[in-house]
Amino acid sequence: MLFHSHLFLFLFLPLTLAGWYFFNNRGKYRAAQGFLIGMSLWFYGYLNPACLGIFLLLCLLGYGLCRLAHTAQGAPHSARQKKMVLAAGVVLHLGALGYFKYADFFLENANALLGSDFTLLHVILPVGISFYTFQQLAYLIDCCRGETTVCSLLDYLTFQTYFPQVQQGPILLWDQFLPQLHEKERRIFDAERFSKGICRFVIGLSKKVLLADTLAKAVSFGYDNVACLDSPSAAFLAAGYMLELYFDFSGYCDMAVGIGDMIGLKVAENFDSPFLSQSVKEFWRRWHITLGRFFTKYVYIPLGGSRKGKLRTLLNTMVVFLLSGLWHGAGWTFVFWGFLHGAGVAFSVLFPSKKEKDGKEKGRLFVFLRQALTFSYVSLAFVFFRAPSIREGAAVLRQLFSGGWNGFLFQIASALDPSELYLVTKAVSLAAPALLSLVHMGILILFIAICLITVRGKKAAVLTEQMGDSRRFAVWLSVLFVWSVLSMTGVTTFLYFNF
Amino acid sequence: MEKKGFHRFLRQFAVLCAALLIGCAFFVILFDPFYHYHGPLPGLKAVVTKSEYQCIGTIRNFSYDSVLCGSSTAENYNNRWFDELFGATTVKAIKSSGTTADLCYYLDEAFSTHEIRQVFYSLDLFALDGDPKVNFVNDAMPLYLYDKNPFNDVKYLWNKDVIFEDIPYLLAMNLAGYEEGTSYNWWEDKTFSRQEALRHYVRLETVADPVPEAEYKPRVDGNLDLLTQRIQEHPETRFYFLLPPYSMLWWDNAYRSGVLEEYFYARREALERLTVFENVRVLDFQSEESIILDLDHYMDPVHFSVDINHLLATETADENSRYLVRDGEVESRLLEMEELAEKICTKETENIFSNR
Structure with missing residues (x-):
């Protein structure tokens, strides 16, 4: 379902809000969450019900792995067990993403490179899979790292299926969402907030x-x-x-x-x-912030971040942006787009602005020029x-x-x-x-x-x-x-x- | 900010939104430029220019007793010609590049809502090649105008194109003296000349192999089944089938694309199967040399000038028209067209293109 549809605006949203506050006003918090999950699943599955099964299966399997990670806490060989759980989680989530989003891309490239004739699978891409894969993976990693204890299945499903963000993010981290479920004042209608x-x-x-x-x-x-x-x-x-x-x-x-x-x-x-x-670096602190935060926390920092010298910093930056490009779409145009942004950020790292260096701003005209250059x-x-191929994109630039x-x-x-x-x-x-x-x-x-x-x-x-x-x-x-x-x-x- | 103030704000917001949305819906229902709810308001003329949006509404809600049905070759007819010649009130049921199934959808709507005295049906040969099982009513269309679901009417009632474009256009055309009979006409913006017709024709270099009969026969037969079914279901209605005159370029293209035999088959089946009904008259204009060999009548291989439309309408009303296919004339008509097509493909068009 789309936010900008009549069905959403005049039926789904009023019904969801009415049901949510109805249960919460009566102190039936679990029923309210169950109702919200049900409505979120309706929202998610409306355009393509077939994707709903895949989504639910990944949610349940993902939760099972979080439980296993939790069980491993304090057990003998705990670290090894958690590593195994994490490996299984990575295979599950990235495997699903790889199959649904990248299978044909890899087959096409294999055919082009090896002269082979693998038949393309043409699988339907489940809506939002890139977003919910990262959100579930982030929670599992944090469980394995011991940064959080595992929540109840009800809370987990409320978190993962929450309809405002299930299709296109923002990618939520557990500490931004789960604690809210236990703040009772949030469940009371507040006219100002509303x-x-x-x-x-x-x-x-x-x-x-x-x-x-x-x-x-x-x-x-x-x-x-x-x-x-x-x-x-x-x-x-x-x-x-x-x-x-x-x-x-x-x-x-x-x-x-x-x-x-x-x-x-x-x-x-x-x-x-x-x-x-x-600068391009600042642009990525302000654009698609939750994706940038995911990559920073789960890719850039584990790779060493900026702690291992300038060259390694640049390399880590480039890895993150190439992955970000691939995450956006299964095509070389996206990878190239990621490369260009990685190069832009690398430039910002090598030649930081005065503001980035010492926190001081130069004159308004200078700031405006830097903003215009960054925008350009x-x-x-x-x-x-946007372009369907690198050649077409190059034609536009030409x-x-x-x-x-x-x-x-x-x-x-x-x-x-x-x-x-x-x-x-x-x-x-x-x-x-x-x-x-x-x-x-x-x-x-x-x-x-x-x-x-x-x-x-x-x-x-x-x-x-x-x-x-x-x-x-x-x-x-x-x-x-x-x-x-x-x-x-x-x-x-x-x-x-x-x- | 006090909470009480926000309670009042929410009430005001809700009331204002409801009032504005109801106001917009009322405005659209009142003028109803797609005639989804009613015919034209008293004092206003029916301005009909968008077939996909307006045709279904006019068929359901206008007052008429005759239907003028066809694809783009029928768009330039003036309804008034038929009204005057047949003492009728005619409405157009038009689908550009429409197949037989598309047009039968409109016919069924007309029969289910009105008593129909006459159907004037522009029988395009290429329309007999469409899939007889599938009509145009699909997701690509404004389905909210076609289905009977009142809830999705919001797409019509709350639509800025309707409010900012279609209603002002309706009012402006009324002020400008729009002529109602010219519904869906487009000929005024076009040039009809030999040069223009040739400019729109890309001649194939080689002649393709003929399409096998097994491939097209089920489609042609299925489409004619659709038509004969309607004829049998409505014996009280008189059906006029008009075979429009395509230019020699169209026949040349048919020959070079390998579909000439298919069109001969479609003509044979149409003439043989339709002329047997008491309530059917078939008029064949396709072999009229004075029209189809003179490219000045055309803007492209298919579409002819409004004068030709007028001629077809006049001849349709003539009981003794030489274009009327009578009992025992089918074979001679078919032979005449086949000979003419051969002449076109081997001589007439060759003369044109060998001199270019």
């Missing part, structure tokens, strides 16, 4: 359906016609996709955090104004995230640096075509058709300006925290909500849906 949850949800919904989906029309048109690109249109394509992806994924995360606040079980923040970053670099790297102009940007602008301005464009097309392309360009510039103001303005978390309870704010928020609802028909799924 209002802030709604505010955050509406901001996320509008980012997704008003900004990301509108940008997507122009970006997709550009990527469908790569051969027609010139310099300005290629530049728009790179920056436009970066913004589209940000509004899409951060919009989803805002909605997840908002729902978490409505329920009372918080979801971790995943973005922190990434386009204000002054990550936008160029993200071309390979056009970008060609310095040519053929007016294709006007066609991209006309693809934006927001229905809210239909009357304007229709009137111009009838009264002064020669001016129509200029009007389209004006709309594109206005839209990009709105996007840039949004990304450089207050972040959603701050806006929500500062929200008032005035009637004027209620009017503003309800208009934004209804406008978003009206824009939901025919919308796309989230870009991170298949990662």
